[in-house]
Amino acid sequence: xxxxxxxxxxxxxxxxxxxxxxxxxxxxxxxxxxxxxxxxxxxxxxxxxxxxxxxxxxxxxxxxxxxxxxxxxxxxxxxxxxxxxxxxxxxxxxxxxxxxxxxxxxxxxxxxxxxxxxxxxxxxxxxxxxxxxxxxxxxxxxxxxxxxxxxxxxxxxxxxxxxxxxxxxxxxxxxxxxxxxxxxxxxxxxxxxxxxxxxxxxxxxxxxxxxxxxxxxxxxxxxxxxxxxxx
Amino acid sequence: xxxxxxxxxxxxxxxxxxxxxxxxxxxxxxxxxxxxxxxxxxxxxxxxxxxxxxxxxxxxxxxxxxxxxxxxxxxxxxxxxxxxxxxxxxxxxxxxxxxxxxxxxxxxxxxxxxxxxxxxxxxxxxxxxxxxxxxxxxxxxxxxxxxxxxxxxxxxxxxxxxxxxxxxxxxxxxxxxxxxxxxxxxxxxxxxxxxxxxxxxxxxxxxxxxxxxxxxxxxxxxxx
Numbered sequence: 250x251x252x253x254x255x256x257x258x259x260x261x262x263x264x265x266x267x268x269x270x271x272x273x274x275x276x277x278x279x280x281x282x283x284x285x286x287x288x289x290x291x292x293x294x295x296x297x298x299x300x301x302x303x304x305x306x307x308x309x310x311x312x313x314x315x316x317x318x319x320x321x322x323x324x325x326x327x328x329x330x331x332x333x334x335x336x337x338x339x340x341x342x343x344x345x346x347x348x349x350x351x352x353x354x355x356x357x358x359x360x361x362x363x364x365x366x367x368x369x370x371x372x373x374x375x376x377x378x379x380x381x382x383x384x385x386x387x388x389x390x391x392x393x394x395x396x397x398x399x400x401x402x403x404x405x406x407x408x409x410x411x412x413x414x415x416x417x418x419x420x421x422x423x424x425x426x427x428x429x430x431x432x433x434x435x436x437x438x439x440x441x442x443x444x445x446x447x448x449x450x451x452x453x454x455x456x457x458x459x460x461x462x463x464x465x466x467x468x469x470x471x472x473x474x475x476x477x478x479x480x
Numbered sequence: 481x482x483x484x485x486x487x488x489x490x491x492x493x494x495x496x497x498x499x500x501x502x503x504x505x506x507x508x509x510x511x512x513x514x515x516x517x518x519x520x521x522x523x524x525x526x527x528x529x530x531x532x533x534x535x536x537x538x539x540x541x542x543x544x545x546x547x548x549x550x551x552x553x554x555x556x557x558x559x560x561x562x563x564x565x566x567x568x569x570x571x572x573x574x575x576x577x578x579x580x581x582x583x584x585x586x587x588x589x590x591x592x593x594x595x596x597x598x599x600x601x602x603x604x605x606x607x608x609x610x611x612x613x614x615x616x617x618x619x620x621x622x623x624x625x626x627x628x629x630x631x632x633x634x635x636x637x638x639x640x641x642x643x644x645x646x647x648x649x650x651x652x653x654x655x656x657x658x659x660x661x662x663x664x665x666x667x668x669x670x671x672x673x674x675x676x677x678x679x680x681x682x683x684x685x686x687x688x689x690x691x692x693x694x695x696x697x698x699x700x701x702x703x704x
Contacts, residue, residue: 253607254654260611260618261647267625268640274692276630356628 279352292454299446302339306332306439314432322426326419329435333419336442340408343449347405350456354397357459362393363452366403370444372437375410379403400452407445414438488673489530495680496523502687508634511563514555515638519683521548550609553642557616560639564620564629571627578619586612607650614646637686645679648672 309332316325365387368377383403390396415438422431500519503509509516525545528536535541561579565572590608617639624631649672656668 251654253611253650257611257614257647257650260614261643264614264618264621264639264643267621268636271621271625271631271636273630273633273636276628279628280630352628355626 279356282353292450292457295453296450298342299339299450302335302342303439303443303446306335306339306442309335310436310439317426317432326423326426329419329422329432332435332439333415336415336439337412339442340412343408343446344405346449346453347401347408350452351398351401353456353460354394354401357456363397363400363455365396366400366448370447371407371441373410373414373441375414376407376441379406379410397452397455400448404445404449404452407441407448411438411442411445485669485673486530488677489526492673492677492680493523493526493530495677495684496526498684499680499687502684503634506634506687506690508687511632511634512556512559512638514552514559518549518552518556521545521552525549546606550605550613553613553646554609554616556638556642557613557620560631560635561616561620561623563635564624564631565627568627568629571623571629575620575623578623579616582612582615582619586615607653610646610650610653614643614650617643633689633691634686637683641679641682641686645675648675 309328313325313328313332316322316328366380366383368380368384371377371380380403383399387396387399390399415435418431418435418438422428422435425431496519500516500523503516503519525548529541558579561575562572565575586608590605590612621639623629652668652672652675656664658664661668
């Protein structure tokens with residue numbers, strides 16, 4: 250009887266928690282997005298946004314470098330902090346999109362296959378190690394959905410690693426403005442962020458292609474079923 | 481049956497009627513036919529016991545009706561899962577596997593616990609059967625959230641009502657097992673009746689509640 254009581258309590262708590270938080274309007278909105286399949290414009294707009302973020306961070310980093318070379322460390326550090334804030338804002342945007350892509354990937358039956366994660370495009374040690382481990386795990390996974398979600402996990406982890414490294418480098422440069430090592434580390438972080446953005450875009454394109462692969466008639470029938478049943 | 485229990489049974493009967501009429505009036509009956517069958521069975525069981533207590537207010541009839549309710553509760557859980565995932569082949573495939581595994585494990589556990597006497601067996605089956613029905617609902621709820629499958633307010637209310645009631649039911653059976661019918665029988669009957677009253681009141685409110693109109697099917701017309 251004790252076992253049944255424990256199992257019933259756990260089951261009831263899980264059910265009440267999940268269904269209590271369930272938001273039907275949000276679910277319908279998500280299906281609306283899935284069935285409307287993001288178009289080329291959405292991918293293009295993301296590509297442009299990434300280019301702008303990258304240009305802003307790189308411009309701020311170069312301006313900081315120039316100020317440092319002109320022996321104006323306080324100005325250089327101020328501009329370096331601007332570069333870091335650009336990366337932090339862009340990182341928050343990427344993490345939000347990765348979370349959403351994780352939800353949508355569960356709603357789509359087949360995800361276009363992605364290449365295994367590789368350490369090659371990255372420079373940071375932690376990021377290279379994470380990508381190498383993910384590359385090994387990728388070979389052990391069979392389903393394209395699992396592999397896609399592994400990609401999302403690696404990208405999310407990568408953004409966090411780069412942002413942490415960026416903050417560390419900026420703080421170290423504040424303490425020792427003359428040491429080139431910290432400035433180089435920050436510059437490598439910007440390079441890694443750009444490499445992560447390229448992977449982010451590839452994953453987004455794969456998701457969009459998978460959504461678009463569902464035929465129009467099938468999408469129409471599914472939407473009618475969803476709205477009809479949810480009425 | 482004492483006066484208090486008879487009074488509560490009358491209120492439960494009225495509320496069950498309200499659930500049934502609400503489901504028919506609002507067109508919610510089509511969202512879970514097994515639930516409609518369960519409400520009808522509960523209404524019939526309540527009416528028989530209330531109107532002819534000498535004939536039907538006894539342990540053997542209680543066991544019989546409880547057996548019918550158990551089958552219908554499992555049917556509700558399976559129908560809700562089928563209706564939720566029917567339109568989503570990927571999710572349906574996983575749901576079928578998980579629910580079949582759960583049913584197989586539950587059946588094995590119940591058969592393992594069974595004793596030779598049929599009356600005793602049916603009594604001993606109550607906690608595992610209630611737990612199995614609860615877990616069928618829980619798995620469905622978890623998969624609904626995992627796959628972001630849309631379920632309507634009525635289906636959600638059925639699950640949200642039944643699960644806590646089943647937990648209360650299993651807990652009360654535990655009290656009954658430890659203390660025995662002579663000491664805890666009256667407490668069990670009263671507490672179970674009150675829990676059921678709360679459940680049926682919640683369902684009556686949900687059955688008559690007007691669900692918000694879903695978003696118009698505008699996007700489909702503009703699909704790429």
